[in-house]
Each structure stands twice: as C-alpha cells, then as structure tokens.
Amino acid sequence: xxxxxxxxxxxxxxxxxxxxxxxxxxxxxxxxxxxxxxxxxxxxxxxxxxxxxxxxxxxxxxxxxxxxxxxxxxxxxxxxxxxxxxxxxxxxxxxxxxxxxxxxxxxxxxxxxxxxxxxxxxxxxxxxxxxxxxxxxxxxxxxxxxxxxxxxxxxxxxxxxxxxxxxxxxxxxxxxxxxxxxxxxxxxxxxxxxxxxxxxxxxxxxxxxxxxxxxxxxxxxxxxxxxxxxxxxxxxxxxxxxxxxxxxxxxxxxxxxxxxxxxxxxxxxxxxxxxxxxxxxxxxxxxxxxxxxxxxxxxxxxxxxxxxxxxxxxxxxxxxxxxxxxxxxxxxxxxxxxxxxxxxxxxxxxxxxxxxxxxxxxxxxxxxxxxxxxxxxxxxxxxxxxxxxxx
Amino acid sequence: xxxxxxxxxxxxxxxxxxxxxxxxxxxxxxxxxxxxxxxxxxxxxxxxxxxxxxxxxxxxxxxxxxxxxxxxxxxxxxxxxxxxxxxxxxxxxxxxxxxxxxxxxxxxxxxxxxxxxxxxxxxxxxxxxxxxxxxxxxxxxxxxxxxxxxxxxxxxxxxxxxxxxxxxxxxxxxxxxxxxxxxxxxxxxxxxxxxxxxxxxxxxxxxxxxxxxxxxxxxxxxxxxxxxxxxxxxxxxxxxxxxxxxxxxxxxxxxxxxxxxxxxxxxxxxxxxxxxxxxxxxxxxxxxxxxxxxxxxxxxxxxxxxxxxxxxxxxxxxxxxxxxxxxxxxxxxxxxxxxxxxxxxxxxxxxxxxxxxxxxxxxxxxxxxxxxxxxxxxxxxxxxxxxxxxx
DNA sequence: TGCACTTTGGCAACACCGTTGCGAAAGTGG
DNA sequence: CCACTTTCGCAACGGTGTTGCCAAAGTGCA
Numbered sequence: 001x002x003x004x005x006x007x008x009x010x011x012x013x014x015x016x017x018x019x020x021x022x023x024x025x026x027x028x029x030x031x032x033x034x035x036x037x038x039x040x041x042x043x044x045x046x047x048x049x050x051x052x053x054x055x056x057x058x059x060x061x062x063x064x065x066x067x068x069x070x071x072x073x074x075x076x077x078x079x080x081x082x083x084x085x086x087x088x089x090x091x092x093x094x095x096x097x098x099x100x101x102x103x104x105x106x107x108x109x110x111x112x113x114x115x116x117x118x119x120x121x122x123x124x125x126x127x128x129x130x131x132x133x134x135x136x137x138x139x140x141x142x143x144x145x146x147x148x149x150x151x152x153x154x155x156x157x158x159x160x161x162x163x164x165x166x167x168x169x170x171x172x173x174x175x176x177x178x179x180x181x182x183x184x185x186x187x188x189x190x191x192x193x194x195x196x197x198x199x200x201x202x203x204x205x206x207x208x209x210x211x212x213x214x215x216x217x218x219x220x221x222x223x224x225x226x227x228x229x230x231x232x233x234x235x236x237x238x239x240x241x242x243x244x245x246x247x248x249x250x251x252x253x254x255x256x257x258x259x260x261x262x263x264x265x266x267x268x269x270x271x272x273x274x275x276x277x278x279x280x281x282x283x284x285x286x287x288x289x290x291x292x293x294x295x296x297x298x299x300x301x302x303x304x305x306x307x308x309x310x311x312x313x314x315x316x317x318x319x320x321x322x323x324x325x326x327x328x329x330x331x332x333x334x335x336x337x338x339x340x341x342x343x344x345x346x347x348x349x350x351x352x353x354x355x356x357x358x359x360x361x362x363x364x365x366x367x368x369x370x371x372x373x374x375x376x377x378x379x380x381x382x383x384x385x386x387x388x389x390x391x
Numbered sequence: 392x393x394x395x396x397x398x399x400x401x402x403x404x405x406x407x408x409x410x411x412x413x414x415x416x417x418x419x420x421x422x423x424x425x426x427x428x429x430x431x432x433x434x435x436x437x438x439x440x441x442x443x444x445x446x447x448x449x450x451x452x453x454x455x456x457x458x459x460x461x462x463x464x465x466x467x468x469x470x471x472x473x474x475x476x477x478x479x480x481x482x483x484x485x486x487x488x489x490x491x492x493x494x495x496x497x498x499x500x501x502x503x504x505x506x507x508x509x510x511x512x513x514x515x516x517x518x519x520x521x522x523x524x525x526x527x528x529x530x531x532x533x534x535x536x537x538x539x540x541x542x543x544x545x546x547x548x549x550x551x552x553x554x555x556x557x558x559x560x561x562x563x564x565x566x567x568x569x570x571x572x573x574x575x576x577x578x579x580x581x582x583x584x585x586x587x588x589x590x591x592x593x594x595x596x597x598x599x600x601x602x603x604x605x606x607x608x609x610x611x612x613x614x615x616x617x618x619x620x621x622x623x624x625x626x627x628x629x630x631x632x633x634x635x636x637x638x639x640x641x642x643x644x645x646x647x648x649x650x651x652x653x654x655x656x657x658x659x660x661x662x663x664x665x666x667x668x669x670x671x672x673x674x675x676x677x678x679x680x681x682x683x684x685x686x687x688x689x690x691x692x693x694x695x696x697x698x699x700x701x702x703x704x705x706x707x708x709x710x711x712x713x714x715x716x717x718x719x720x721x722x723x724x725x726x727x728x729x730x731x732x733x734x735x736x737x738x739x740x741x742x743x744x745x746x747x748x749x750x751x752x753x754x755x756x757x758x759x760x761x762x763x764x765x766x767x768x769x770x771x772x773x774x775x776x777x778x779x780x781x782x
Numbered sequence: 783t784g785c786a787c788t789t790t791g792g793c794a795a796c797a798c799c800g801t802t803g804c805g806a807a808a809g810t811g812g
Numbered sequence: 813c814c815a816c817t818t819t820c821g822c823a824a825c826g827g828t829g830t831t832g833c834c835a836a837a838g839t840g841c842a
Contacts, residue, residue: 006411006778007433008404009829010799017800020397035820042398048800050820067809073818074808188750198751242658255715264650266717267633268752273714278707281671281688289749297672316669321715323664324646326657358680359579360589361659387397400800401828408829426791439829441791458838464789465837 017044019387021052025062025081026106026386027239032065032078053079061085061105081105086179086385089134090378092227093126093185095119095201100133103378105385107237111137119199123208130183131217138178180221182380183210184230184373186252191269194224223380225265227373228272232256233263233383234376235331235369244329245321246369247274249314249336249344253295259325262388277317302336311347319351322364331369341368408435410778412443416453416472417497417777418630423456423469444470452476452496472496477570477776480525481769483618484517484576486510486592491524494769496776498628502528510590514599521574522608529569571612572605573771575621575764577643582660585615614771616656618764619663623647624654624774625767626722626760635720636712637760638665640705640727640735644686650716653779668708693727702738710742713755722760732759 008016020042024033035053039046056062057079065080083106092099096118102111113133117126187205188197194211215222225233232246236258246256255274257264265271275295276288283292284300294317301310318330330348337344349366356363383389399407411433415424426444430437447453448470456471474497483490487509493502504524508517578596579588585602606613616624623637627649637647646665648655656662666686667679674683675691685708692701709721721739728735740757747754774780 006407007435007439008399008407009435009439010404010797011829013399013401013404013799013828016397016399036818044398044400045801046820047802048398048400051800054821070809071818072810072816074820076819257715259650259655264716267719268717270717270750270752271715273717276714277711279669279672281674281704281707283672290746313672316672320668320711323667324648324662324712324715325655326659326661326664328658355681359661361661401826402800404799404828427789436830437791438831442829445792461838462789463787463839465791467790 016387017042017048018052018056019385021049021056022061022081023386023388025056025079028080029106030065030080032080034068034076034078036076038079059085083108086382087138087177088179088378088381089137089181090230090374090376090380091130091133091181091183092230092374092377093117093130093183094227095186098130098133099374100130100137101374101378102137103375103382105382107375107379107382109375111140113137119202119205123205123210123213127210127213127217130214134178134181134218178220179385180223180381181214181218182223182225182230182377183214184225184227184377184380186227186254189224189226189269191223191225191229191265194222196224221381223377225377225380226254226256226269226272228254228256229263229265229269230256230376230380231333231369231371231373232258232272232376233379233388234372236261236263237376237379237383237386237388240329240331242328243325244327244331245274245318245325246331246333247314247318248334248371249298249332250334250371253298253314253334255321257325257327259327274317274321277320279313279317279320307340307343308347311344312351314344315348315351318348318366319355322352323355328364330364330366332366333369333371337368338371344368407778408433408439409443409447410776412440412447413452413472414777414779416447416470419471420497421456421471423471425459425467425469427467429470450476474499477773478529478568479570479769479772480528480572481621481765481767481771482521482524482572482574483621483765483768484508484521484574485618486577489521489524490765491521491528492765492769493528494766494773496773498766498770498773500766502531504528510593510596514596514601514604518601518604518608521605525569525572525609569611570776571614571772572609573614573616573621573768574601574605575616575618575768575771577618577645580615580617580660582616582620582656585613587615612772614768616768616771617645617647617660617663619645619647620654620656620660621647621767621771622724622760622762622764623649623663623767624770624779625763627652627654628767628770628774628777628779631720631722633719634716635718635722636665636709636716637722637724638705638709639725639762640689640723641725641762644689644705644725646712648716648718650718665708665712668711670704670708670711698731698734699738702735703742705735706739706742709739709757710746713743714746719755721755721757723757724760724762728759729762735759 021038024038024041035049036046039049053062061082062079063082065078067075067077083104086105087102089100089102098115098117100113101109103109113136115133117129119126187199196205196208196210199205211222211224228248235246243259248254253275255272257272276290276293278290278292279294280292284296285291286293286296294313297313298310332344345366352366353363412429415429415432426440427437430440444453452473453470454473456469458466458468474495477496478493480491480493489506489508491504492500494500504527506524508520578590587596587599587601590596602613602615619639626637634650639645644666646663648663667681667684669681669683670685671683675687676682677684677687685704688704689701723735736757743757744754
C-alpha cells in the first residue's frame with residue numbers, strides 16, 4: 001500500500017479508502033452508483049461510505065445524480081464523479097511526432113494537439129516544445145477545448161482535495177486546473193526516476209532526467225513511462241479487468257503487462273521486452289544481436305507479405321507468455337495489426353486455442369485494442385488519485 | 392490488502408501493521424531488532440511500534456532479547472520472535488513419495504517424516520495416510536521432535552493471538568499448537584479452492600477437493616499449492632528479496648515466480664508453466680503435444696549427456712523470462728541441476744551475460760537453490776500471519 | 783565523582799478513523 | 813390512511829496511530 005515501507009497509519013487508510021471510492025465512481029461513469037453499492041464493493045459500512053462521499057461532494061469531486069427505482073423502500077440516491085473537477089495531460093512522444101491530449105477525471109479527451117518533433121534537436125529544445133504544447137492545451141489556445149467554463153473554476157478545488165487527501169505531490173507555481181503531465185515514449189528508461197536511458201539513434205539523450213526537467217519547467221507533477229506500459233494502463237483504466245498483455249506490433253514489437261489490475265514494470269522498468277523473446281534456437285540474426293527473436297521473424301514475415309506466418313509466430317510467443325503468467329486476455333495493437341487485424345486475430349487465436357485444447361482449459365481470448373498511448377500517459381498522473389499504485 | 396474488495400477498516404489496519412512487525416521480527420532472526428528500527432522500517436511512529444510489540448509480547452509471540460551497544464544514550468532494547476509460539480506442517484506430496492516437515496514460526500524444521508505413497512490407491516487412502524503423517528509429526532510419535540516441551544504449551548496462546556489479530560481461519564477441533572498444514576504437489580490445481588485438476592496418470596484424482604478433505608479430517612486450516620510455487624515461497628521467506636524465478640529441472644521442468652516479494656500464481660494457478668515455453672519453431676515434438684518446448688530440448692540434451700547444450704537451452708528460456716518480467720535473480724534447482732550444478736550455472740550465466748552486454752545493463756545473477764518444497768509448503772500456512780498475502 | 787547531554791521507551795491525552803444505535807425521509811402495498 | 817421496507821444521516825463510541833511529556837539508562841567531559 002505504502003510503497004517505501006508497509007506501515008499504514010490513519011491518513012494512509014483514509015487516502016486509500018477515498019481513492020477506492022473515487023475509482024468506483026469513475027468506473028460507474030455518468031450512470032452513477034449508489035452509496036450502498038459502494039459499501040458492498042468496498043467492504044466498508046454504508047455509514048463510512050456516506051462520510052467519504054460527503055467529503056468528496058463537499059470538495060466538488062462528486063455530485064448526486066438522480067435515483068434508482070425503489071425496491072419497496074426509499075430509492076437509492078445515485079452518485080456521480082464530476083469529470084471536470086480535474087484534468088491531466090498525456091503526451092505520446094515518438095521518434096518524429098508528438099500527440100498530446102488533455103483528459104478529465106473520467107478519462108474523456110477534452111483537448112488534443114499533434115506536432116512534429118525532432119529528437120535530434122537536443123533535449124532542451126524538445127522539453128521546450130513539449131512544455132509549449134502542454135501550455136497551449138491547458139490555456140485552450142488552438143485546442144478543441146470547450147467544456148472548460150466550469151472546469152477551470154472547479155480545478156483548484158480539486159487540487160485542494162487532492163492535497164488534503166494526501167495525493168498531491170507538491171505542485172508549485174503550476175498551471176490552473178492541471179493535476180500533472182504524463183509522458184510516454186519508446187526507448188528504455190527508468191520509470192521511478194523519470195530518467196531516459198538510451199534513445200536509439202540519439203546518444204545525447206542518454207541519462208536525461210526528463211521528468212524533473214519538465215516538472216521544473218511546468219510547475220506540475222510529471223510522470224514518465226514506456227509507451228507500451230502507458231497503453232496497457234490506459235486499457236486497464238478503460239475497463240479491462242484482471243491480468244492481460246497488450247502486444248504492440250508497429251515498427252517494432254513490444255508488450256505492456258497488466259497483472260492483477262496494475263502495470264508490471266519490473267525494478268528497472270524493463271518488463272514487457274517481448275520483441276526479443278527467442279522462439280527459434282540459432283534462428284536468423286536480429287538487430288539486437290541475438291538470434292531467432294519474435295520481432296525479427298514476425299516482421300520478416302510481414303515484409304514478405306505472409307501475414308499468416310507472422311500471426312503464427314506472434315501467436316506462439318503469445319502462447320509462451322500466457323503459459324508463463326496465466327493471464328486472462330491478449331490484446332493486439334499497433335499499426336501493423338490495426339491495418340489488417342483479421343489474419344492476426346485468427347493466427348494468434350489458433351495457437352492459443354490449440355494450447356487450451358491440450359491443457360483442457362478455456363482458451364484465452366484475443367482481441368484488438370486501440371493504441372491510445374497519449375490517453376494512457378495521462379492516466380499515469382490520474383492513477384494515484386484512484387488508488388492504482390504504480391509500484 | 393483485503394483480497395475480496397479493497398476497503399480497509401481499523402481491524403484490518405491493525406492486522407496489517409501487526410503482521411508487518413511480525414515479519415520484520417522473523418527476518419531479524421535470533422539476533423533481534425529494536426523498536427526504533429521497526430519504526431523506521433515500517434514507517435510507523437516509535438510509539439505505535441511500542442503498542443504493537445507490547446501486544447505481541449503479552450501474547451507470547453515476542454520477547455526482549457538483550458540490548459544493542461549505546462550510541463551515547465539509552466541503548467536500544469532488542470526484540471525477538473518466539474519461534475515456538477506456533478507451528479505449521481508442510482508436506483511435499485510427489486508421485487511415489489511424501490516428505491512432511493514440522494516448522495516453527497521462524498521456519499526452522501523441528502520434525503521430519505518421510506514415507507512412500509501410492510497415488511493409485513485412491514484419494515481417500517492418500518488423505519488418510521497424509522493425515523496420519525501429520526498427526527505423528529505433531530504428537531511427536533516417531534519424529535525427531537524434541538524442542539516441544541515449551542512449544543506446545545505456548546501454542547494455544549499463539550492461536551489466541553492469531554484469532555484476536557484477525558488471522559485465524561476458524562480452526563475447529565484441531566491438533567494442539569498447529570496453525571495449519573500446507574500441501575505442495577505437482578500437477579495442475581486450483582490454489583484458491585484447493586482442488587486438484589489432473590494428476591498425470593491418475594484420472595480418478597481429477598477434481599478432488601484435497602484442501603477441504605484434509606481440513607475436515609485434521610480440524611486445522613489447509614492450503615494447497617503447486618510444488619514449484621511452494622519452493623519459490625520458501626526461498627522468498629528464507630530471504631531472497633525482490634523478484635526472482637526458481638527454475639526446477641528434475642523429471643520435468645517448471646518454474647515458480649516471485650514478483651515483488653509475493654508468489655505469482657495467476658487466476659487459475661497456472662503461472663510458472665515454464666517447461667513448455669516454445670523456443671524452437673516447429674522443433675521436435677514434446678509429450679505435451681506441442682513442438683520445440685524447452686523441457687523436451689533440455690531433457691533430451693541431458694539424456695545424451697550434453698549438459699552444456701542443456702544449459703544453453705535452459706539459459707535461452709531463462710533469458711526470455713528475464714527480459715519479459717525484468718526480474719532480479721534466477722535460481723536453479725531440482726535433481727538434475729543439484730547433481731552437477733556447474734555446467735548449468737555456467738551455461739545459463741553465459742546466456743544472461745550476453746544479453747546484459749547487449750542491453751548495457753548489469754547481468755542478472757544466477758545461483759543454485761536447495762529444493763525444500765515441504766518447507767515452502769509449511770510457509771503457505773505461515774505466510775498470512777506475516778502479511779505475505781497469497782493473492 | 784558529579785553533571786550535562788543524548789537516546790530510548792512508556793504513560794496520558796488527543797485527533798480522527800470506521801462502527802454502532804437510532805431516527806427521519808421516502809418510497810411501496812394493502 | 814397506515815404498516816412496512818429501505819435508504820441515509822446524526823450522535824455517541826471504541827480503537828487506531830500520534831503528540832507531548834517524563835523517567836530511565838547510557839556516554840562524555842569537568
């Protein structure tokens with residue numbers, strides 16, 4: 001619960017329960033959820049839920065929203081999250097382009113900007129550019145952002161609550177109504193410190209403290225993560241339950257792993273290195289220096305137009321993953337998959353079905369998923385508010 | 392924290408903090424640990440630690456044990472776990488033999504029994520035999536169990552505390568001083584319900600509710616898990632930190648995964664299916680019906696005496712695992728490895744080293760580990776007492 | 783030997799958490 | 813119109829960790 005050490009005191013307990021209720025409110029969406037349902041789902045008493053929701057309502061984070069039909073007594077009052085009470089910006093920073101979105105507490109996109117970037121221009125220039133996009137997105141210049149009139153007013157309230165609830169991480173000068181900025185990018189990096197390791201082709205980025213640089217410039221908290229992890233987090237928040245793997249097949253092949261509802265990153269943010277799983281001993285050489293990696297085999301098949309073989313290879317690697325981790329679901333994404341999903345879905349499904357027949361268990365379902373990396377990046381900031389620890 | 396739902400109330404908070412302190416006391420061993428160190432490690436205030444340890448001392452679970460050297464003021468008083476305050480029995484049930492150990496709270500083996508079993512004799516007969524071994528072990532008949540005089544007396548106290556602290560799971564008639572029994576066995580099974588799925592070669596075991604049958608007979612809580620998971624849990628409790636994989640190479644090849652200090656089992660207790668990871672597309676057929684599984688390749692190499700090749704194949708599969716999960720350590724065990732450890736250690740190490748050179752990170756260490764499955768099985772029972780949730 | 787100082791750890795009062803007991807509010811059904 | 817059911821808040825309560833304070837037990841210097 002507490003990351004550094006395991007001790008739980010009363011404020012921590014309060015934060016935890018409050019976050020839990022907020023998460024359920026978010027999950028219920030615009031339809032709302034009653035106090036008694038919240039009590040059942042959390043295991044707390046109805047009275048405790050009343051107190052917690054009372055604080056949330058006072059803080060402007062929740063409101064009453066109609067009633068459910070009576071079942072013979074007083075009808076349940078529905079509660080709903082106030083989406084506009086807080087915002088976060090998520091940025092998908094790729095090698096040559098950038099996509100930034102502003103989302104509200106419910107995760108709905110309320111503003112979007114795209115721009116070209118040149119990583120070769122140096123870290124400082126890119127930080128400046130990214131900061132500019134964030135500011136434009138928040139102040140509404142050039143964005144599609146309507147839905148702001150009330151939102152900005154409530155924003156500072158939301159921040160106050162966040163601070164009182166023990167969530168906020170010392171936002172200094174800062175932009176109005178902005179809880180923080182999440183940045184997702186490829187390369188290896190250190191998620192906990194927000195430091196980049198090696199950005200392929202741009203050695204000058206090695207060791208650059210992106211998180212702190214951006215946080216100092218913007219005055220709001222910043223979180224940094226791998227693009228595949230952000231995508232997986234976004235899917236988890238969007239409603240995918242349990243444990244799943246998001247396999248992204250684009251210019252490369254990577255994975256984001258969600259285990260028990262939380263993204264698994266490993267101690268060095270290295271987890272999800274799926275592309276260089278070896279599936280053919282002494283197979284063809286890969287760019288990484290090893291031989292027989294899935295990525296090499298799969299992309300080679302794609303290049304020569306043999307999508308069925310690409311899907312079969314991907315399926316075998318996915319089967320390994322499913323067997324090793326006993327996950328519930330495989331999600332496929334990335335340009336290569338989304339352009340022609342069917343052969344990939346069929347191919348991976350065939351391998352997983354065959355495996356299920358051998359073990360006698362139900363086959364693990366395979367689906368496609370939109371790759372909304374920027375949206376997931378925004379959730380890097382929102383996750384702590386809703387009790388989704390980023391271990 | 393709470394498995395079913397996430398809500399935390401005061402009793403849950405108290406249990407959690409108490410378990411945390413108990414875990415630190417256990418980790419400190421006979422040397423002991425001071426109240427202030429406990430406070431630092433838990434993040435609680437010294438006063439809170441004093442209250443918690445006071446309850447533990449009153450319950451007979453902890454005692455004062457000397458003082459540390461002064462650093463200019465009052466010297467710190469050391470506290471120590473009372474190992475004899477509780478016991479658990481762990482059973483390693485294999486195809487043809489059984490090993491049962493009785494351990495104290497510190498995990499020290501204080502009694503051991505071995506016996507032949509015949510799974511073909513049917514579930515009821517085996518349950519009867521297992522129960523007999525447990526009773527013999529606890530009453531001290533035929534065991535090497537000295538160290539019992541005081542232990543049994545304190546036992547009932549310990550149970551009282553466990554109940555008061557919210558740990559106990561309703562032990563009815565029950566054996567004296569016994570907190571529970573853990574059973575580890577191969578085959579696929581459902582850890583949460585304690586039901587076996589398919590025991591290879593013995594179809595009549597399919598669906599047998601081993602946990603409940605044994606619990607009803609003995610009157611104490613029973614936990615059931617895969618042998619590799621138990622072994623991994625035992626290693627985690629014995630002091631291995633962080634995330635690691637225990638690879639067991641015996642008559643088959645399996646793995647136990649520990650991620651962030653807790654055993655990862657997956658929703659269907661299927662995780663750790665390492666032997667049938669495919670590392671050679673369309674490779675030689677495996678007993679499982681697939682082709683190119685590590686287990687088949689590795690064991691074939693062992694059979695023809697090529698241990699270097701066996702180790703290389705094992706290393707490549709281990710490398711896949713390390714890359715996918717970003718774990719900190721690989722531990723090797725099982726008859727085949729322990730009989731001639733060196734070639735395996737060298738072979739796996741070579742593959743992981745090469746991987747580390749390519750990625751520019753520190754290589755993941757490889758070591759051998761004793762396969763103490765029965766000891767780990769006992770920890771299935773003790774784990775909840777020390778706050779190690781078995782999710 | 784005496785005294786100042788540091789550090790540990792317990793006692794008592796405290797703030798605040800979720801819980802319990804009870805009553806008001808708001809429906810349904812006869 | 814009334815009995816009944818169900819929801820939900822107010823007030824008192826028990827129990828958590830926290831704070832303030834002080835006794836105990838060392839070290840180090842005069």
